[in-house]
Amino acid sequence: METSASDTKKPIQIEIFPKRMMKPDTVEGLLNKLCSLEGIQRAFIQGPRLPTKVPFGPAVGTPVHHPLRTNVHFGKTEMGLEVLVGRITLELAGKEVMEEINAICVDTLPCDYDIREGRFIQTRQTVSDFAKRGPGADPVICGLYDPKSKVESQVNLLKTNEEE
Amino acid sequence: MAYEAQFYPGATSVAENRRKHMSGKVEKLREISDDDLTIILGHRVPGTDYPSTHPPLAEMGEPECSIRELVEPTDGAKAGDRIRYVQFVDSMYNAPSTPYFRTYNAAINFRGVDPGTLSGRQVVEARERDMEELAKFQLETEMTCPALACLRGASVHGHSLRLQEDGVMFDMLERVRLENGTIIVQKDQVGRPIDKKVDLGKPMSEEEAAKRTTIYRVDNVPYREDKEVLEWVHRIFEKRTMYGYKPAVQE
Numbered sequence: 001m002e003t004s005a006s007d008t009k010k011p012i013q014i015e016i017f018p019k020r021m022m023k024p025d026t027v028e029g030l031l032n033k034l035c036s037l038e039g040i041q042r043a044f045i046q047g048p049r050l051p052t053k054v055p056f057g058p059a060v061g062t063p064v065h066h067p068l069r070t071n072v073h074f075g076k077t078e079m080g081l082e083v084l085v086g087r088i089t090l091e092l093a094g095k096e097v098m099e100e101i102n103a104i105c106v107d108t109l110p111c112d113y114d115i116r117e118g119r120f121i122q123t124r125q126t127v128s129d130f131a132k133r134g135p136g137a138d139p140v141i142c143g144l145y146d147p148k149s150k151v152e153s154q155v156n157l158l159k160t161n162e163e164e
Numbered sequence: 165m166a167y168e169a170q171f172y173p174g175a176t177s178v179a180e181n182r183r184k185h186m187s188g189k190v191e192k193l194r195e196i197s198d199d200d201l202t203i204i205l206g207h208r209v210p211g212t213d214y215p216s217t218h219p220p221l222a223e224m225g226e227p228e229c230s231i232r233e234l235v236e237p238t239d240g241a242k243a244g245d246r247i248r249y250v251q252f253v254d255s256m257y258n259a260p261s262t263p264y265f266r267t268y269n270a271a272i273n274f275r276g277v278d279p280g281t282l283s284g285r286q287v288v289e290a291r292e293r294d295m296e297e298l299a300k301f302q303l304e305t306e307m308t309c310p311a312l313a314c315l316r317g318a319s320v321h322g323h324s325l326r327l328q329e330d331g332v333m334f335d336m337l338e339r340v341r342l343e344n345g346t347i348i349v350q351k352d353q354v355g356r357p358i359d360k361k362v363d364l365g366k367p368m369s370e371e372e373a374a375k376r377t378t379i380y381r382v383d384n385v386p387y388r389e390d391k392e393v394l395e396w397v398h399r400i401f402e403k404r405t406m407y408g409y410k411p412a413v414q415e
Contacts, residue, residue, distance in 0.1 A: 020329045048325060050336055057318025059355040066338050084334060086326060110329055 011041055012095060013120045016088045016105060018113040021047060027085045028072040030108040035074055037100055039093040044121055044144055047086035089120040174393040178385045181378045185265040188273035190305040194365045201300055204315055204362055206352030207248045207292065214292050216244035238276035240291020250299040251287040251353065252313060253320045255333040258373040258384060259312035265378045266302060274298050284323040285316065303364075306376050310347035311367030314340055317353035331367060340364070 022030070027045070034040060050069040054062045072081050090101070098115075105113055122143035129137065132147040145154040171186040172179055184190050199210040208215065218224065221242050226232055254261050261269075263286035267279040270288050277290040277298055288298055299315075302308055311332045314322075322334035330342045337355040340347050349362040368376065380387035388394060 019326060020331075021326050021334055023329050026329065048321070048334060048336060054337060054355045055319070057354045059318070062356055064337055064355070066336070067341075068338075084328070 011091045011093055012117060013089060013091050014098070014101070015116045015118065015120050016090070016101075016113060017116065018087075018109050018111055020111040022085045022109070024068055024070050024072050024081050024085075026108065026110065027081065027088075028074070030088070030104065031072075031074050033104045033108060034088075034090065034101065037097050037104075039097050040090055041093060042091040042121065042140070042144065044089040045083065045085050045087075046089070047083040049083050091121060172393075173396045174390045176385045176390045176393075177375060178378055178380050179390055179393060181260070181376060182265060185261060185307060185378055186268045186272055188269060188301075190307055192305050194304055194310075196300060196303055196362075196364070198296075198300075200360075200362045201296060201303070203358050203360060204349050204352055205248070205250060205296070205299065206317075206354060206356060206358070207246075214240075214243060214245050217246050218244040220244050238291060238294045240294040241276060243291075243293070245291040245293055247289055248292045248295050249287050249289045249317070250295050250315060251285055251317050251320070252302065252308075253285050253316045253323045253333075255312040255323050255327065256379065257312065257327050257333075258370070258377040258379060258381065259323075259333075260309050260368070260373065260376045260378065261302070261307045261313065262378055266307065269302065269307065270298055274301075285320040309368040309373055309376075310340065310364035311342065312373060315353045318355065331370070342367070 016030075031043065031045075034043070050066045051064055052069070053064060054060050068081075068084050070081055071078055073079075092098075102115065105115070125133070125137060125142055126147070128147040129142065141155050169187070170183075172182045174180075174182070202208060202210040221237055221244070252261070252263075252266055254263065254266075263281045263283070266286040266288075267281045270277045270279040274290075274294065274297070276294050277288050280287040280289070288295060290298065303315075307313075312327075314333060314335060316335070316337075316339065319335075319337055322336070325334045328334055332340065332342050332347070337351060339351040339353075339355060340349050342348075346366055347364045349364060350358065352358050374384045377384065380390070
């Protein structure tokens, strides 16, 4: 019999889905508070991309200068935000921090939101991943990057005192 | 008694708004100058003459034709204007209009226009000054909320996404932005920066957008609550499926 993620010792994944797309300031505030919690192993943010240049049409190549494409700080780590964040997926060691996450969302988000539990980050390499990274790829970053891009451009390891 | 077109069935606010859009009897909410409209459209420099593809019809000497005598050409056709386009995008989050109802509005109330209806955008091609007349009508009236609808010649995908925190429809090219409570256009349809910022006025509040929308939504006016619309949709679907639009076969 299969067991669900919630009743085993395996990490569980949750998705925070606000009713509005979040500004960089909101994302920064929310993720900084989430970073302070124990037991969050991985985080994945998703949303529509903000291009630097007009990608197609008669004005192709014209600079966009989108004000929402900016740098945000998580603790000591600076990250370039290239998307307008629409949802945040977290991988947790256990369910103990769920209430705290809920409280942080209530404090930080300016709109209603949903929190769902499920499987949101891929667990195994796809064929494309394997072709790009080979058999020795780090399983921790599996599912956090696009196989066509460089890992450094899409995955950020947070700097902490212990240099985790 | 003269026949009065009914346009659309239904007793809800959404059905009433659909009737308004189709009949063209919509409320004017804002004023946009001709120059501002020309800047946003981006087809020509404001204040310049309309470029033409052929001489005015009066100078061309048209052949004898009963149809030409019967149908008066539009102003744009008379002057020999170029064909140009305007493309609207309406958010799925209670935008006042939708591609279908913009097309109904254009096809029923304007002559010489070629509306194209797509899932997320609606394009109208017409002679330049005819197109501008339609664009101005749809922009100035309750058919458009500046935050929930936008002129976009390219990259329209924000229509199906959740709104931004400030209530404006997402645009990856940021053609419009909310400044001091009003919507400012800073780029033309296709994303080229414009010299003059165009003020489209205040966006509709959430309540007003919900009141003026032509979109049925479960969180506003659910489609299944409009019994008359549902009955007519079922009736047309059944007739089309069973009898190929030949109701006489049924009897």
